[in-house]
Amino acid sequence: MRSFVSTHGPRCLAILVVGFALAGCGAQLGAGGGASSVQVTERDFAIKTTTHVAAGDVVFRVHNRGPGSHELLVVRTSAGQLPFRSDGLTVDEDAVKKAEVGVLEPAHAGVVRELRVHLTPGRYVLFCNMSGHFLGGMHTDLVVR
Ligand SMILES: [Cu+2]
Structure with missing residues (x-):
């Protein structure tokens, strides 16, 4: 478990950040x-x-x-x-x-x-x-x- 966190933790965090950024764009633009x-x-x-x-x-x-x-x-x-x-x-x-x-x-x-x-x-x-x-x-x- 400890090894899973250290290997995949940063990548998961990066995906989360990208997800939030896209959600933010959608709220501001919305016109496509x-x-x-x-x-x-x-x-x-x-x-x-x-x-x-x-x-x-x-x-x-x-x-x-x-x-x-x-x-x-x-x-x-x-x-x-x-x-x-x-x-x-x-x-x-x-x-x-x-x-x-x-x-x-x-x-x-x-x-x-x-x-x-x-x-x-x-x-x-x-x-x-x-x-x-x-x-x-x-x-x-x-x-x-
Ligand atoms: Cu008029």
């Missing part, structure tokens, strides 16, 4: 493929999510709590402000096309969807661009670092 999972809640008229996330693959899990339909755009912004169309009610998506990293088209209340993106460090805005929704409050800043 090494991506960070970020909860986003949309409602009339607000978007709630985290303020900071680590650079890399990110899966936004987007829940529309309604009562209306909502979409979600993720745009990288250096200026901190997005240009509006001449209607004054919506962001000019053509003007921000190059900075757009992901889009979910409008979905009904109650729908939960995932949007997988790759984010490099910088500032981003998550917003809904249905008429008047941005101005109504459906935008939020996200810092990636």
